[in-house]
Amino acid sequence: MSEVLRTILIVLLAGVAVTTIAIFASWWFEPSRRLRRALRRVLGGLPECEALDVSQGRAAGLDFEGEALAVLWRSGDAGLLYEFHEIEGAELIVDGKVLARARRDEPRRLLDEFNPGSERVTLRLVFADHRFPEFELELFGPGSLLSDAADGVRLGRRWLSHVEAVLKRPRPRPAPALQLEANEPPRRGDADDAEG
Template identity: 35%
Template sequence: MPTYLPTIIILSAAVLAILVVLYRVYDSRVEQPRKLEDELRDGLETYKADVMVLEPVRKAAAASSFAGDRLIIVEDFGKKPHRPYKMSQLMGMEVIVDDKVIGRVMRSGPHMMLDDIAPTVHRVTMRLVLDDPAFPSFELVVWDPNDTLTARAEGPRAAINNVRKWFYHVEAVLRRTISAPQPVIGAPAAAAPVRIPDFVPAPSLTPPPAPPPMATAASPALPPASAPPARPEGDVLNAPLIPYI
């Protein structure tokens, strides 16, 4: 057995391991985010996302567009289709840092303003509360130190800034939808209230006066028929011609 054969095997294994690591990094940082963004764009259609969060490691993402009245959530990408929601179905959001809620904004209920977050954190999570009995909430870990090689966020500070942007966006959406609710399309219009007078006069018992008799128009007298004029006996011009033949 040649002495250089084990060295070649070891070098080949090392090169293969490096290629696998590079492929994982490329797939997590380039290919998977691109696929997740395409999935979110398909859900938003022509509208632009106001906020977006991508987590290729967990194959999850979310995007919101107030102009399009849409909230798109992707979970288990490749196995389940994205779930679209209306802004009226967004009930609130919570920010969790190191298993502690540091910010909460809800459509109905107590609010907790987002506190300052220490630069050294171990886990940052955002939770969206939805009006959906099947999926009442969507929880996404946007930073974990165990995902430093493959996480989308460039460190905890970038993850915190993105979560803070989501928090203020949800707060503005809830404030706009509460202060100016949208009318329900297809709902029947409310009828105007009928005003009933406070006093209704009693009907009079006196019979109404009889109408005056109508005068019959006299028919105009026809002129007497005039008799035809009598012909004179000596009128030769009007006499028949037979007696003279």
Template identity: 35%
Template sequence: MDEAARLLTLLALVGGALTLAGTGMLWFLDETRRIRRTLTNALGRPPEPYLIVRGRGVGIGFDLPSNRVVVVWDRGAWRLDYSLDELMGVDLIVDRQVAARTFRGETRRPLDHLAAPTEGVRLRFVFDDPAHPDFSLDLWQPGDDDVRGRRHADEALEEANRWMARMEALLRRPVARAPAAPTTIPVRPTTSPVAVRPLPPVERDDREEDEPPWDDPDDGDPRAIT
């Protein structure tokens, strides 16, 4: 009996540990948490604001102090980084038609049709990048109403309209650009003047001031004929 009790206790402990490990793994690999971690790692801080579409594996996050935008797809496996001045505008597409839009330098086109969508609600972010010019997030598609954790049609439309207002306010802000680095002009080094040490004064013999020896009357002229 003691052996059987110990065995049952051991099996219970192992089962509890495996259950706890599995729960922790599911929590860590949760789609929303994975996308948020990717955005945080890319921006260097938690994104604010950000939008994640559960069930689609996509999201977008902003870091306003550093003027950066990051888009993520494939449940956080892939991402693209943009600067905020590369974001040109946003389209709100309802039932395959552009229902609202806001772009830099253009008058905003607000959403004036609030009827429940039937074919889909999509936000399309347009960037000034020839290689990757846009990024779309499907906030609602037919069939999402019956899936747990996804938005209903009315909720998706309200969320999209809220993001359109947020993007309009964001696109009106002047983008703080980093100051240009000062241009350095090379200067030819100049040769420093060499200090010339003055020569010591030469001591002169006072006799040099006298008359030449041949003018001395005491000395005879070697050329004189005696």
């Protein structure tokens, strides 16, 4: 009889262990946690401002101390890191229409009003990068973490404010071209003396 109880106890403990591991794995690989971990890894710490598009596996994060903006896709497996001087602007798009914008060397276009029943709110980030000039995140839509379009618009406005503050900063001066050698070219007589 004690052998049967021991077997039942072992089976129960194994079931509890497997269930615990499955719950932990589900928690660890949950898309929003995975994207946040990837942002922390790329930026080297917690971003001061983040936006997640879980349905598309995309994320963006701002690091003010490191003066960098990270954009990620494929659930954080791929991405780019931009320095602040490479940011050209941002747009807030509601149901396919650009309702607010902050662009370098342009006046900011403020969001006056929007339909609270909107179906999609998208943030478009624009960069001085010829290969990847823009990056879009759906802040609110099917599969969004946010509860309604108003939350998406609030998050988008916050991003526009941050981007506008970054754009107002002076761009760093480009480094001077390296001078290979400061000497004058040899004169004709010097070259003849060296040969003789």
